[in-house]
Amino acid sequence: MNLEIGYLPKKYFNRLPSDGGYPFYVSKNVKYALNIGPMYYPDIPDEQLVLFKESLSSYPFYYFFELGHEDEIYPEIHQNLIATEIVLEKVRQCPTNDFFLVTINNREQLLQFLPCMFWQHNFNMSTLWSNNKHAFIFEEKTWEYNEIRDTVCLKFDQPTSIFWLGHDFMGTDIFSNEEKFSSIEQTIHLFPDFITIEIVEFE
DSSP, rough: OOEEEEEOOOTTTOOOOOOSSSSEEEEEOOOOEEEEEOGGGSSSSSHHHHHHHHOOOOOOEEEEEEETTTOTTTHHHHHHHTTTEEEEEEEEEEEEEEEEEEEEEESHHHHHHHHHHHHHHTTTOOEESSSTTTTTTEEEEEEEEOOOEEEEEEEOOSOOOOEEEGGGGEEEEEEEEEGGSSSSSHTTTSSSSEEEEEOOOOO
16 A cells, blocks of 8 residues: 655644534644545555554544434444444534544454444544544634634643544544654554555645
Protein backbone atom coordinates (compact mmCIF):
# COMPACT_ATOMS: atom_id res chain seq x y z
CA MET A 1 0.00 0.00 0.00
CA ASN A 2 1.49 3.33 -1.09
CA LEU A 3 0.52 6.34 1.03
CA GLU A 4 1.56 9.94 1.46
CA ILE A 5 2.01 11.70 4.80
CA GLY A 6 2.50 15.33 5.74
CA TYR A 7 1.80 17.86 8.45
CA LEU A 8 -1.31 19.98 7.99
CA PRO A 9 -0.84 23.76 8.20
CA LYS A 10 -2.88 25.33 11.00
CA LYS A 11 -4.94 27.27 8.47
CA TYR A 12 -6.55 23.94 7.51
CA PHE A 13 -8.16 23.41 10.91
CA ASN A 14 -7.96 26.77 12.72
CA ARG A 15 -11.13 27.94 11.04
CA LEU A 16 -14.87 27.76 11.52
CA PRO A 17 -16.41 24.28 11.31
CA SER A 18 -18.18 23.55 8.01
CA ASP A 19 -20.08 20.76 6.29
CA GLY A 20 -17.58 20.73 3.44
CA GLY A 21 -14.50 20.89 5.66
CA TYR A 22 -13.99 19.81 9.24
CA PRO A 23 -17.45 19.34 10.81
CA PHE A 24 -15.98 19.78 14.29
CA TYR A 25 -13.90 22.22 16.33
CA VAL A 26 -10.22 21.51 17.08
CA SER A 27 -8.93 22.84 20.39
CA LYS A 28 -6.12 25.38 20.13
CA ASN A 29 -3.79 23.27 22.30
CA VAL A 30 -3.42 20.48 19.76
CA LYS A 31 0.29 20.05 18.97
CA TYR A 32 0.39 17.96 15.80
CA ALA A 33 -1.90 17.59 12.80
CA LEU A 34 -1.11 15.17 10.00
CA ASN A 35 -2.79 13.61 6.98
CA ILE A 36 -2.18 10.07 5.73
CA GLY A 37 -3.62 9.06 2.38
CA PRO A 38 -5.06 8.58 -0.08
CA MET A 39 -6.65 5.36 1.10
CA TYR A 40 -10.11 4.22 0.10
CA TYR A 41 -11.02 2.21 3.18
CA PRO A 42 -13.57 -0.18 1.59
CA ASP A 43 -10.93 -1.37 -0.91
CA ILE A 44 -8.41 -2.26 1.80
CA PRO A 45 -8.54 -5.83 3.17
CA ASP A 46 -10.06 -5.74 6.65
CA GLU A 47 -7.00 -7.35 8.22
CA GLN A 48 -4.70 -4.67 6.78
CA LEU A 49 -7.03 -1.87 7.83
CA VAL A 50 -7.07 -3.23 11.37
CA LEU A 51 -3.26 -3.41 11.46
CA PHE A 52 -3.08 0.17 10.22
CA LYS A 53 -5.40 1.37 12.98
CA GLU A 54 -3.55 -0.65 15.61
CA SER A 55 -0.28 0.99 14.54
CA LEU A 56 -1.71 4.43 15.37
CA SER A 57 -2.96 3.66 18.87
CA SER A 58 -3.44 0.89 21.40
CA TYR A 59 -6.79 -0.49 22.56
CA PRO A 60 -9.32 0.48 23.67
CA PHE A 61 -10.49 2.64 20.77
CA TYR A 62 -13.36 5.05 21.38
CA TYR A 63 -15.42 5.67 18.25
CA PHE A 64 -17.67 8.70 18.11
CA PHE A 65 -20.62 7.30 16.21
CA GLU A 66 -23.42 9.40 14.69
CA LEU A 67 -26.88 8.16 13.71
CA GLY A 68 -29.75 10.18 12.26
CA HIS A 69 -33.22 9.77 13.74
CA GLU A 70 -34.61 8.78 10.34
CA ASP A 71 -32.03 6.04 9.73
CA GLU A 72 -33.98 2.81 9.47
CA ILE A 73 -30.79 0.80 9.90
CA TYR A 74 -30.28 2.02 13.48
CA PRO A 75 -32.11 -0.90 15.21
CA GLU A 76 -30.09 -3.38 13.13
CA ILE A 77 -26.77 -1.71 13.99
CA HIS A 78 -27.74 -1.48 17.64
CA GLN A 79 -28.63 -5.17 17.82
CA ASN A 80 -25.47 -6.22 15.97
CA LEU A 81 -23.27 -4.27 18.36
CA ILE A 82 -25.05 -5.72 21.39
CA ALA A 83 -24.65 -9.24 19.96
CA THR A 84 -20.89 -8.73 19.66
CA GLU A 85 -20.66 -7.32 23.21
CA ILE A 86 -19.52 -3.95 21.87
CA VAL A 87 -20.54 -1.18 24.25
CA LEU A 88 -22.74 1.51 22.68
CA GLU A 89 -23.27 4.52 24.96
CA LYS A 90 -25.48 7.46 23.95
CA VAL A 91 -23.64 10.68 24.78
CA ARG A 92 -25.77 13.31 23.04
CA GLN A 93 -29.28 13.63 21.64
CA CYS A 94 -29.74 16.39 19.08
CA PRO A 95 -32.81 17.48 17.09
CA THR A 96 -31.99 15.38 14.02
CA ASN A 97 -29.43 12.84 15.18
CA ASP A 98 -27.88 11.10 18.16
CA PHE A 99 -24.23 10.61 19.07
CA PHE A 100 -22.86 7.46 20.63
CA LEU A 101 -19.52 6.39 22.03
CA VAL A 102 -18.57 2.90 20.88
CA THR A 103 -15.84 1.16 22.88
CA ILE A 104 -13.64 -1.26 20.91
CA ASN A 105 -11.48 -3.42 23.17
CA ASN A 106 -9.73 -5.80 20.79
CA ARG A 107 -9.08 -6.81 17.19
CA GLU A 108 -12.11 -9.09 16.96
CA GLN A 109 -14.46 -6.27 17.93
CA LEU A 110 -12.78 -3.88 15.50
CA LEU A 111 -13.30 -6.33 12.63
CA GLN A 112 -16.95 -6.64 13.62
CA PHE A 113 -17.35 -2.87 13.79
CA LEU A 114 -15.81 -1.98 10.39
CA PRO A 115 -19.06 -2.45 8.38
CA CYS A 116 -20.84 -0.02 10.74
CA MET A 117 -18.07 2.52 10.26
CA PHE A 118 -18.31 2.23 6.46
CA TRP A 119 -22.09 2.60 6.57
CA GLN A 120 -21.86 5.68 8.77
CA HIS A 121 -19.32 7.38 6.54
CA ASN A 122 -21.35 6.68 3.39
CA PHE A 123 -24.03 8.96 4.85
CA ASN A 124 -21.54 11.82 5.42
CA MET A 125 -21.66 11.57 9.18
CA SER A 126 -18.79 12.19 11.58
CA THR A 127 -16.31 9.33 11.78
CA LEU A 128 -13.91 10.04 14.63
CA TRP A 129 -12.04 7.80 17.03
CA SER A 130 -9.57 8.31 19.85
CA ASN A 131 -7.48 6.63 22.52
CA ASN A 132 -9.12 8.94 25.08
CA LYS A 133 -12.72 8.33 26.12
CA HIS A 134 -13.13 11.97 27.17
CA ALA A 135 -11.69 13.59 24.04
CA PHE A 136 -15.10 14.59 22.64
CA ILE A 137 -17.30 17.31 24.12
CA PHE A 138 -20.14 19.48 22.81
CA GLU A 139 -20.19 23.27 22.77
CA GLU A 140 -22.08 25.91 20.84
CA LYS A 141 -19.84 27.15 18.04
CA THR A 142 -20.26 29.49 15.09
CA TRP A 143 -20.02 27.70 11.74
CA GLU A 144 -19.53 29.12 8.29
CA TYR A 145 -22.18 31.65 7.29
CA ASN A 146 -22.61 32.66 10.96
CA GLU A 147 -24.73 29.65 11.82
CA ILE A 148 -24.57 28.64 15.49
CA ARG A 149 -24.69 24.90 16.15
CA ASP A 150 -24.15 22.39 18.91
CA THR A 151 -20.70 21.25 17.79
CA VAL A 152 -18.39 18.32 18.45
CA CYS A 153 -15.16 19.69 19.95
CA LEU A 154 -11.86 17.82 20.13
CA LYS A 155 -9.99 18.50 23.34
CA PHE A 156 -6.41 17.75 24.33
CA ASP A 157 -6.08 18.36 28.06
CA GLN A 158 -4.36 14.98 28.55
CA PRO A 159 -2.30 12.67 26.28
CA THR A 160 -4.69 12.25 23.37
CA SER A 161 -4.75 11.33 19.70
CA ILE A 162 -7.89 11.74 17.63
CA PHE A 163 -8.32 10.32 14.14
CA TRP A 164 -10.78 11.49 11.51
CA LEU A 165 -11.73 9.55 8.41
CA GLY A 166 -11.79 12.22 5.71
CA HIS A 167 -14.52 12.86 3.17
CA ASP A 168 -14.88 10.18 0.45
CA PHE A 169 -12.62 7.78 2.40
CA MET A 170 -9.57 9.51 0.93
CA GLY A 171 -7.37 9.58 4.01
CA THR A 172 -7.00 9.82 7.76
CA ASP A 173 -6.26 13.04 9.64
CA ILE A 174 -4.45 12.79 12.96
CA PHE A 175 -4.79 15.43 15.67
CA SER A 176 -2.55 14.76 18.65
CA ASN A 177 -0.52 16.08 21.53
CA GLU A 178 1.43 12.81 21.86
CA GLU A 179 5.14 12.92 21.10
CA LYS A 180 5.06 9.84 18.87
CA PHE A 181 3.61 12.15 16.20
CA SER A 182 6.18 14.91 16.78
CA SER A 183 8.16 14.05 13.63
CA ILE A 184 7.27 12.49 10.29
CA GLU A 185 10.13 10.00 10.57
CA GLN A 186 8.98 8.86 13.99
CA THR A 187 5.41 8.49 12.77
CA ILE A 188 6.47 6.44 9.73
CA HIS A 189 8.11 3.88 12.03
CA LEU A 190 4.71 3.18 13.59
CA PHE A 191 3.23 1.74 10.39
CA PRO A 192 3.21 -1.96 9.43
CA ASP A 193 5.64 -3.18 6.78
CA PHE A 194 3.07 -3.44 3.98
CA ILE A 195 2.72 0.38 3.93
CA THR A 196 5.16 2.42 1.84
CA ILE A 197 5.26 6.11 2.72
CA GLU A 198 6.13 9.21 0.71
CA ILE A 199 6.55 12.49 2.60
CA VAL A 200 4.67 15.47 1.15
CA GLU A 201 4.18 19.12 2.07
CA PHE A 202 0.75 20.72 2.26
CA GLU A 203 0.58 24.41 1.38
